[in-house]
Amino acid sequence: MPKKPYPCLSLTEHWPLVPGDGGGGPPLIRWADAGQQPFATLLMGSGWGRHLAGAYRPCGDPVDCRLLMPLLASERRLADILDFLPDATFVVDRAGRVIIWNRAIERMTGVARGEMLGRGDFEHALPFYGRRRPMLVDLVREPALAAEAGYDSLERDGERLIAEMADAGLPGEVHADLWGIASPLFDADGHLAGAIESVRDVSSVKHLQRDAVRAHRETRAMIEALNDRLYMLDLDGRLLSWNQRVEEESGYSAEQLLHRSFRDFFIAEDIPKVEQALRAVLTEWRAQVEARARNARGEIGTLSFNGVLVRDEHGEPVGIAGVGHDITEQLQDQERLRLAAAVLASTREGVL
DSSP states (O other): OOSSOOOEEEOOTTOOOOOOSOOSSSOEEEOSOGGGHHHHHHHHHHTGGGGSOOOOOOOOSOEEGGGGHHHHHHHHHHHHHHHTOSSEEEEEETTSOEEEEOHHHHHHHOOOHHHHTTOOTTGGGHHHHSSOOOOHHHHHHOGGGHHHHOOSEEEEETTEEEEEEEEEOOTTOSSEEEEEEEEEEEOTTSOEEEEEEEEEEOHHHHHHHHHHHHHHHHHHHHHHHOSSEEEEEOTTSBEEEEOHHHHHHHOOOHHHHTTOBGGGGBOGGGHHHHHHHHHHHHHHSEEEEEEEEEOTTSOEEEEEEEEEEEEOTTSOEEEEEEEEEEOHHHHHHHHHHHHHHHHHHHHHHHHO
């Protein structure tokens, strides 16, 4: 051990970076306690320590850092990885003070690293929510804070916490949708030393999802407004989806209809025509058929069906979409007109 102390890092409760009174040679380091050792190497190896405020004082009995250079190099690489992660990422110590604020989170929030490092009292939440409130890293440290956090959704995956929040305010966005994930960090003795959180702005994805939901609701409303039966079959002719009109006119419940074969609704004499139409859709991509169907009440009516082949984004067939129209009354009207015309013709013949 050299007689003259070298510049070193001494860790106290406030993590000050403390130079010794010597100069030259390798740096030296003394741990305040074992629980701070991993963060000490991380801070010293990455240069983050220079951002932390603290008083200067002699280091005491230092340990030669040359013995720790491989560990310091490893921690330096880890710090570089965290800094260049594409996701906005920050780390807090066990007291909730920010010790890492990477470049991605600087870009997301507009808050520079030097303005945030060493800050506690939930200050890391200010750039996201405009107020001090617990974030996932704080719930990792203190689970009882979950009620104050007010996340829209919060789930646990092992030791990780995952959540979404819709009322965040980022630069250039009035209301941002955020997705976050946080995990605890432990020291060499297995004690909680802090937590790390990554945050993603998923606003564009959420906008697309909301647009898709709205479009689906509008389309569904238009479908339900139609008087005809609309349906979707798989390639084997089993029901996948339908509008309310199908349930009303067939007399079957949704549970009775789901995955039921289209053939089951027709009288035996007309099933061959229906099967031929289904085959025609698969080969000619569309078909039309008139067939007699029996509802749950035993009533028989004649329906006209038009079906078209549905393909996925790769052009592969995935099902058959169709429209069914009850033409029973139309056929009855036609029969009555035919009979009336026959009677009229017979009457004319008798008069002549």
